[in-house]
Amino acid sequence: MALDTESFDLLLTTIQRFVRERLVPSENHLEEHDEVPPDIIEDMKAMGFFGLTVPEDFGGIGLSVSQEVLVNFELGRTATAFRSVFGTNIGIGSQGILMDGTPDQQAEFLPRVASGELIMSFALTEPDAGTDAASLKTSARLDGDHYVLNGSKRFITNAPRAGAFTLMARTGGPGAAGVSAFIVPAKLPGLTLGKPDRKMGQRGTQTCDVILENVRVPAVNIIGGVPGQGFKTAMKVLDRGRLNIAAVSCGMASRILDESTAYARDRKQFGKAIGEFQLIQAMLADSQAELLAGWSLVKDVALRFDGKPAHVSDPDVSMRVSCAKLFATEMLGRVADRGVQIHGGAGYINEYPVERFYRDARLLRLYEGTTQVQQLIIGRELLRQAA
Template structure:
């Protein structure tokens, strides 16, 4: 149910204070220790961040897509590792069950995901299957009342902490494409499920990823999301459209934060007898960054509203994700440039945010995959218009 404007404004104001007073001051600690302090995770639970989009009937806030992106505009202003802690519950780690799960699956898992008691993770990517979701090689062979899973998933966000994995696996080996893929809800501790070592990453320290390995992992038939084989790819696409808008909103939040940092540094730093902010070539970087962030924000809000209206927004979600992720990369690069030598020094945070921003162009579908999605839709529409 949509919030009234005053309630949404109050929620966003609360989230902004949380970011300014708790998250941003803890960024350096998280980057150094590779861990989000327990006190902050507890505050996230108290604020309901793990259940922003979970249905109200299951203990969540039930935010619409437009409300969600407005919340993420605020939360995205902090280093991305913080958002990553709860984002899989808000998005890809929960939405498969929320959208396509059986009533029993929803009742069993959604309340615990919404409260943050259970961390959800989305296991799609594989060592040789990244953006091509239809080429999943992990198998799920039915044997009586169980499925036996075998395969390896790679770069799975929050896997070291997850209690529940949404796993894409091929149930029909005769179907080589997307139609042979199904989705499963697999609990941590299931025999045959193992985790690899957490990866050391270029940026986003404190957000943990690792391999998830299935070796004759036996799960009950009731773990099949929706209870129907061959629907996993469709479930994944529904989840990814929503997830791409969420990521695009996070890029907007970080873009606006970085621009604030850039301006604060430039108005206080003096060179050649005046502040950096007085130099026109520096001002051009401010203007370009503001235009980038503004355009990305507008795209995200427009696509979110269309999704809430029930429209197919696959193209709009890809446009928003592609533009916003590329934009935050440009803005983060300009910020390092404005800081000059200090931009390369850890104390000033510009280099950390530059490294953090780089990942946005890769996960939830690379920029190149978004280009393919957009172009294919345009060509299809053009052929249809021409009667071809």
Template sequence: MALDADTQSQLLETIRSFVDERLIPAEAEVAETDVIPESIVADMRALGLFGLTAPEEFGGLGLTMEEEVLAIFELGRAAPAFRSMFATNVGIGMQGIAIDGTPEQKAKYLPRLASGDLIGSFALTEPEVGSDAGSVRTTARRDGDDYVINGTKRFITNAPHAGLFTVMARTDPAQKGAAGVSAFAVERGTPGLSLGKPEKKMGQQGAHVCDVIFEDCRVPATALIGGVEGQGFKTAMKVLDKGRLHIAAACVGLSDRIIEDMVAYAVGRRQFGRPLADFQLLQAFFADSKAEAYAARCMVIDAARKRDAGQNVSVEASCAKMFASEAVGRIADRNVQVHGGMGYIREYRAEQLFRDARLFRIYEGTTQIQQIIIAKALATDARERLGM
């Protein structure tokens, strides 16, 4: 249900204050320690950030897609690791159950996910399966009233903290494509489920990923999301379309933050007797960055509104994710250049945000996967128009 204008304004104002007063001041500490302080996580829970999109009947705020991206524009201004802590609950770690789960699954998991007492994680990627979700090799073999899961998932966000994994596994070996994939809700501590060591990453310190390993992991048949085999790929695509808009919004928020940092530094830094901001070549950086961030914002809002109206936005979500993630990379690079030698020094944060931004072009589907999705859709539309 959409919020009224006053409530929405108050929510965004509260989030902006939280970002400015709590998150941005803690960025250096998190980058150095690779840990988000528990006091900040507790504040996130208290603000309801883990339940932004959970249905109201299960304790969430039930934000629409447009409301969600507006909130993420604000939250995205802080280093991405903070958003990552609750984003799996808001998106891919919870939405599969919220969209396609049985009433029993929703009642069991959604209230705890919405409160942040339970961290959700989305286990799709594998050592040899990345953006090609239909090529999942992890298997789930039916054995009486249970399924036995075997396989390894890789680069799983929040896995070290997760209490619940949405796992994509192949239930029908005869079906080599997407039709044979099903989704399961697997709880931490289930015998046969183990975790690899957390990966050391290029950026986004404080956001943790690791392998999730299934070795004869036995789960009850009630763990099958929706109670129907072969629907996992469809569930994943519903979740990923929404997730791509969320990531695009995060890219917009980070772009806005970097532009603020870039211009503020250029206004305060003097060379050749005048502020850097007076030099036209640098002014071109500012203008290009602002135009790209604004274009990305408009794309995200347009796609979010279409999704809220019930339209299929797979192409729009891919366009927004591709453009916004590429744009934030360019903006982060310009910021380092404007800072000059200081941009290479950790104290000024430009280098950290540059490294943080790089991941956006990879997860939730690489830029190249988005290009393929968009191009295939265009070709399909053309064939239909031409009767081919």
């Protein structure tokens, strides 16, 4: 699944212009009002952003992973909240249906996902089950031709906007084998939302708890129609999501480096631009080298991802995805820190974009698997291969 080269080049050029001319000038509004302007959301729908990864057969654009990371690099060059509006639609919210859903489920949900009519959200994390996702407690009890769901989910991106959730619940015994993935419409009786989360950064993104009290979900809404496959579905979905977080991280690092280089060129101290001082040049050089290394890694892993069937889990590719997510997000943290340092006191003032990017960047080392989780995945796979 990929868009032809000529069409993709045109799309990427259009996205670059949209980021530069529409999104970057709206960053201050976003920061001040903690919301993405509705007219921008409508523009993104009209441009097909909500269906970037949905196949053309279902009304989407059908990007390959290699193409998707290039798009996410460009979207990373502005405030993350803009991408978050449709990020769950093209990523973790819908990919489970695309990878493992039945033909009926795909036909029912994917066209509405691609158009932006339906916002999908991904509900895995719980108050007591984040990193240890296999220990989730949300229960799903079979009652006739429905499952009755009880439990709560935490930090769920786009929950206030969502029309439906890809939601993991326990249909069987303990551990990963007892977890199933459900498509849960947001308007079902018994499903409520908690108060919006107030976060360190990423203003304009919407997250909150999702609470389920005797929510009756049709049994046909189990993704793939088979109970007990939900954890496998979630891990495949997270692989693609983690790679795109790595791409966004590289885009953010690129924007921070551009801002820092421009500031170093223009800011005068001791009678000359601070960029002429070697210690400033060293920070710029370290950021550039690490950015190029991270971006090369992301693109290489994306090619490997495209080389395997979408519905098949490849432990070696998963390990490389974790390498990309680990390196790129940690790299971004260092680039953001240097960006603030180069700006000096001005870097701590929200008049300059690096202050916001510094706060926004911190989350990327946490969600969809912390740095430490990625280290465990990499280490375990290396030991498995050695055996």
